[in-house]
Amino acid sequence: MSAINSIDLVELTNNIKAWGMALGFQQVGISDIDLHHHEAHLQAWLDAGYHGDMSFMESHGMKRARPDELVPGTLRVISVRMNYLPPDASFAKHLNSPDIGYISRYALGRDYHKVLRKRLKQLGEKITNALSEIDSSTTQYRPFVDSAPVLEHAIAEKAGIGWTGKHSLTINKEAGSWFFLGELFINLPLPVDKPVEENCGSCTACLTICPTNAIVAPYKVDARRCISYLTIESDEDIPESLRPLMGNRIYGCDDCQLICPWNRYADVTTEADFHPRQALHGQSLNTLFSWSEETFLKNTEGSPIRRIGYEKWQRNIAVALGNAPFNETSISLLKEKRGMVSDRVDRHINWALDQQLNRKIDIQENRQQKRLIRAVEKGLPRDA
Ligand code: SF4
Ligand code: SF4
Known part of the structure; x- marks a missing residue:
């Protein structure tokens, strides 16, 4: 890059930011690659086993x-963010409807990996084309989106995008945290942005609200307890002790973001691709559980949900049905699906049936008790 002087680099950086915004990103920042301050935290997190069975986290190491x-x-990382909050924020109310499947907001639209990677690639191409006129050496870039070997939150912080909140996600003062992050690794010595200061202060709302107590300390999330990990990453049985705490969350969890006061300032997305799909949004657990594998594949085409596969989808919904109010149709469906997918799904179905049947017994006992109390109060025989 010998032909580029510092003035060119400042101008190029301004252009990169303008091109990034024109490509639909809401912010573009640049960081150097010195992340050594994060190595001790990362090692301690791995040593504590908080990554669960995400062995790739360990294998990527430092x-x-x-x-x-x-x-x-x-030499630099270009960090970008793109909002995904839809104009209609009604999705949050589904948390209060235990017979509806709650799907994390980011997953209701088109797969963000595809959207962001394509735009980052276009940004890389623009940079290459611009430089080819003044420098014959090769510009090398590589886009990453939610990729295991990249410390995206630490990079975003250094690049001035936002600070890492106590829930371990990136927060921006003007935009909250409902955005995706992406990175373009590049071999240009671009001027870097100023890192963002931490702004959580004394707030601990996310630690308190987390349904499974997965935020074991500020900035420390035990993935093995986090519903996002349990419903998306984990291929194992969901621990029985955590199942009742998951409620109707069948794919991911947004509780720590929903409670965060900085999300009062969240911007809505300008991308139609991230608007919720009808087949996934606000559907009853019974409807979602009754899908065949073919229907699952059809309805999740182009969605990030597809990558968990049908078995995990059924496993997760079985847990939510176990947490749902007593419902005869749910019981019939659970019985019907037993033996159809895998032993793992059957174990979750059996657990869900136990919960549903316990609820049925509770209702019957309650009715009997009420009848008894009424009879006693009226001075009638106890079996009246
Ligand atoms: S996503 Fe849900 S389970 Fe995971 S840390 Fe946040 S609130 Fe807790
Ligand atoms: S809820 Fe409070 S502590 Fe948690 S990330 Fe938001 S500001 Fe920080």
Whole structure:
């Protein structure tokens, strides 16, 4: 990059930011690649086993904090954010409807990986084209979106996008946290942005609200307890002790974001791709559980939900049905689906049936008790 001087780099950086905004990102920041401050935190998190069975986290090791080991030659990371909150924020009310399947807001529209990666690639191409006129050496870039080997929140913080909240997600003062992050690793010595200061202050709302107590300390999330991990990443049985705490959350969880006061300032998305799909939004657990594998694949085409596969989908909904109010149709469906998918799903179905049947017994006992009390109060025989 010998032909580029510092003035060119400042101008190029301004252009990169303008191109990024024109491509639909709400913010573009630039960080260097020195993340060594995060290595101790990352190692302690891994040592505590908080990554659960995400063994890829361990196998990437410190490469996550060393972008130039992941992509040799990288000098800077261009960090971008894109809002995903729809204009109609009614999705949150589904948390109060236990017979509706709650799907994390980010997953209701088109797969963000595809949307962001395509735009980042376009940004990389624009940079390459612009430089090809003044410098014959090669511009190298590589886009990442929610990729395991990248410490995206630490990078976003350094790039001035936002600070890492106590729930471990990135928060922006003007935009809250309902946005996706993406990174473009690049071999250009661009001027960097100023890191963002932490602004959680004394607030602990996310720690208190977390249904499974997964935020074990500020900035420390035990993935093994986090509903997002349990419903999306984990291939195992969901621990029985956590199932009742999951309520109707069948894919991911938004509670720590919903409670965060900074999300009062959240911006809505300008991307139609992120608007909720009808087949997934506000559907009853019975409807979602009754889907065949074919219907699941059809309704989740182009959605991030598809990657968990039908087995985990059924496993998650079975747990939610176990947490739902007593419902004869749910019981019939659970029985009907037993033996159709896998032993794992059957174990969750059996648990759900136990919960539903316990509720049925409770209702019957309650009715009997009420009848008895009424009879006694009226001075009638006890079996009246
Ligand atoms: S996503 Fe849900 S379960 Fe995970 S830390 Fe946030 S509130 Fe807790
Ligand atoms: S809820 Fe409070 S502590 Fe948690 S991330 Fe938001 S501001 Fe920080």
